[in-house]
Amino acid sequence: MSAWSDHLLVLPIVLPIAASGIMLLLDERRSGLKAAISLATATALLVTALALAWRMTDTPEVYRLGNWAAPYGIVLVADRLSAMMLMLTGVLGLAALVFAVARWDRAGPRFHALFLLLLMGVNGAFLTGDLFNLFVFFEVMLAASYGLVLHGSGEARIRAGLAYIAVNLIASLFFLVGVSLVYGTMGTLNMADLARRLSETGGGAGLFEAGCAVLGIAFLIKCSAWPLGFWLPPTYAAASPPAAAVLAILSKVGVYVVVRLSLLLFGAGASEGFGQGWLFAAGLATIAYGTLGILGARDLMRAAAYAVMISSGTVLAALGTGNRAALSGALFYLVGSTLAAGALFLLGEILQRGRDPAAASLAVFADEYRDPFDDEGATETGRAIPAAVAIVGGAFLFCALMLAGLPPLAGFVGKLAMFSGLAAGAMPPAAWAFILVLTLSSLGTLMPLVRLGTLGFWVPHDDSDPVIGPLEFAALAGLLGACLVLTLWGGAGLAYTDRTVAGLSNAAGYIGAVLGSGTP
């Protein structure tokens, strides 16, 4: 614990909260300085995540806060899954921030402070090694997201925000009940210690499983599994686009926790496979619901929100099959589809700029609705890039192919890996059902996106063509570039997710790394 690089693990949490604190000291008018600090922090976070992933070995890295030994002290644990999710957060966060700096960060107060707090909560949830700190990081992340959903104000956002906050407060209460039940029955909240006690006692009591089920409900609400996820599409569609893009990672935190805890606690032993059937059913239902929703979506923001649901459902269902190769493919698909959904939120804003149907319906509230960019000219976006239509159209096509999982992009690689994993062994009916639902959802995603694309690009409009500023172009290019990297180095990516799943299934390795070889 002396070398500088040993403390790399705590940087994803300390950096954003420190920068967020500095934001509060700065006057709201110094937006340039704030944007610079934010961008520097987000870049540093991405570099940290890349460095962590680069040096990751088969043994999870453990960081003891205050050097107290687990299970008494608080630990941060990073394994391949954490590193992967940190990288995803880094890319999405930086891109959304660059997009926001173009103009959205001035649509309301304290955007940068909230944004960095959100990143801190998400990173913390990916790194923490015990359940109660997971709760705390969840709350930090949610509290910041409440502010971001309301960013830019307006009636639609306040309405959606009210429902969003109520649902998530209830989910947090479920979380607390689950955590306390687990503590009451097992006497520990450290994840590794829980797994160890579970294997030593040879299975959990009924009350412990009940506690885990309550916890599971809380996480499934967060990852918007059907029928607990009706809050997601209206909220994400109403949120300001850069906020929506970074919120796409929020539902993936729920998915991450479900994957982590299922494989750690219920991978082997007496409670093996606990809740797997439910996860599979919920996952399939989520994909089906998301597909129906995207078929009925009338604007890109809503379509992107349903795409977020589909990608969460895919991972849940893959986890429910208990097939490791399928789970590995699903994790690969999760990364690509989250990036593409984030890009779609940004594209939706560019396309709807100037012909916003929500603004038209708000006309009756003209006295109360204030355009957040009232006092700035339209020229504020900077010099427009020529051939914007071609760029936006190409980016849209790219996103549609990624989300639908069509060749030649990474979405297809992920789906193909899932199919080949499912088809490797004997095929139970569940595997056939999964393949059928996934294939139908590809078709169901492609059709409405083609329709929306046709309406957006080919149908002549009275108003001018979409305008795209250099910063916004950079944000889009970053997200799509990351997708492209994922496609070109798909083999390396799949090998990484394969090793991730192998590491997740090796509960003994995780326990040994956190608790040390001896007994506490």
Added chain:
Amino acid sequence: MEIVLSLGIGVFAASGVWLLLRPRTFQVALGLSLLAYAVNLFIFAMGRLKVGAPPVLESGTDAAGIADPVPQALVLTALVISFALTALFLVVLLAARGVTGSDHVDGQEPGQETGQGKPSQREPGR
């Protein structure tokens, strides 16, 4: 004592759920706080019920004679978080009341179409 505590948690939770399902935003806010009380008491109960036992272990004391300090620490954290978020919810509630002119959870009175709010309906009923 167990009966009293479990009855208390039950009454809080039942009232909270009932209020949560009511159509007015302020009732939802109250329901959320009542549910939070129920959950906080429940966390306490998970550390086992003890009367007059300090949560501090001194050298020589039997571990059975002390109260479990962990749930108490958990409750403290959960209390602060739920309190803060309820306050935030109240602010959003007021904003929704101001913008939509209705304190219904849907932002409109039943039977009223979306976006049909006339200026007269946005005045509070006097």
